Amino acid sequence: MDITLQQVSYAYAKNTPFEKRALFDVDLHIPSGSYQAIIGHTGSGKSTVLQHLNALLKPTEGTIKIGDVEVKAEKRNKQLRKVRQKVGIVFQFPEHQLFDETVLKDIMFGPMNFGVPEEEAKHRAIELVNLLGLPDEVLEKSPFDLSGGQMRRVAIAGVLAMNPEVLVLDEPTAGLDPRGRKEIMDLFYRLHKEKGLTTVLVTHSMEDAARYADRIAIMHDGKCVLAGTPQEIFSDEGRLMDYRLELPQSIKFQKKVEQMMGKKLPVLCLTEEMLAEELALFLKKEREL
Numbered sequence: 001m002d003i004t005l006q007q008v009s010y011a012y013a014k015n016t017p018f019e020k021r022a023l024f025d026v027d028l029h030i031p032s033g034s035y036q037a038i039i040g041h042t043g044s045g046k047s048t049v050l051q052h053l054n055a056l057l058k059p060t061e062g063t064i065k066i067g068d069v070e071v072k073a074e075k076r077n078k079q080l081r082k083v084r085q086k087v088g089i090v091f092q093f094p095e096h097q098l099f100d101e102t103v104l105k106d107i108m109f110g111p112m113n114f115g116v117p118e119e120e121a122k123h124r125a126i127e128l129v130n131l132l133g134l135p136d137e138v139l140e141k142s143p144f145d146l147s148g149g150q151m152r153r154v155a156i157a158g159v160l161a162m163n164p165e166v167l168v169l170d171e172p173t174a175g176l177d178p179r180g181r182k183e184i185m186d187l188f189y190r191l192h193k194e195k196g197l198t199t200v201l202v203t204h205s206m207e208d209a210a211r212y213a214d215r216i217a218i219m220h221d222g223k224c225v226l227a228g229t230p231q232e233i234f235s236d237e238g239r240l241m242d243y244r245l246e247l248p249q250s251i252k253f254q255k256k257v258e259q260m261m262g263k264k265l266p267v268l269c270l271t272e273e274m275l276a277e278e279l280a281l282f283l284k285k286e287r288e289l
């Protein structure tokens with residue numbers, strides 16, 4: 001499902017003494033099937049953009065096209081329910097959204113609320129619990145008796161049970177240790193590939209943006225100031241610094257290694273694994289000379 005923002009502006013508390021502009025003429029195209037990262041410093045407008053992606057917020061000015069549905073400023077649209085079914089959002093600390101007495105009921109709630117028959121909703125819940133690496137016995141437990149990591153997976157299952165075409169991730173690894181962060185991010189990437197999802201990752205982590213995304217957009221002071229591939233975005237450290245962002249650790253290390261060797265590697269290494277492979281190839285060629 002394609003998503004396009006055209007000249008989108010947004011003001012909180014519009015036409016009140018507390019009005020505050022959060023977005024200014026944002027243009028952004030997210031192609032169907034892509035993995036789009038949105039990065040930027042705190043207060044850059046990332047979270048406000050996120051809430052427009054399934055019409056939790058409607059633009060003050062401009063147009064958002066979500067699939068075949070147009071959302072315009074101050075125009076009523078009866079198809080927003082359809083949009084919210086197709087675009088699932090995993091917010092920061094999604095486990096805070098758990099509420100039902102059992103894991104099974106919690107996961108089933110969303111699909112049944114949109115008219116999915118009980119048996120089908122139950123089938124989805126069981127399938128997703130297995131997919132997310134949880135044992136079957138958690139289905140009859142209270143979600144509040146689970147560990148923090150298990151609770152987060154149950155909350156994610158509740159979003160996936162809606163069978164969304166677009167999955168929006170708002171800092172989904174907040175509060176997790178490094179191992180937990182990698183497990184969750186690898187899981188989302190696997191789901192992206194296996195289910196053919198359009199995935200949008202809103203993150204402060206340059207490492208996650210570089211490792212998983214095939215497209216990156218930078219938000220700065222309410223504007224989308226730059227968009228491109230990870231290689232394009234991370235090729236200019238000075239430009240990133242202008243927007244108060246840093247290079248991923250793998251690229252920082254690559255630059256130090258290149259200084260020590262006095263030679264540049266042929267590609268920009270977006271991950272530690274990629275850097276190790278390129279260094280091994282480089283050293284092999286040097287030995288053969």
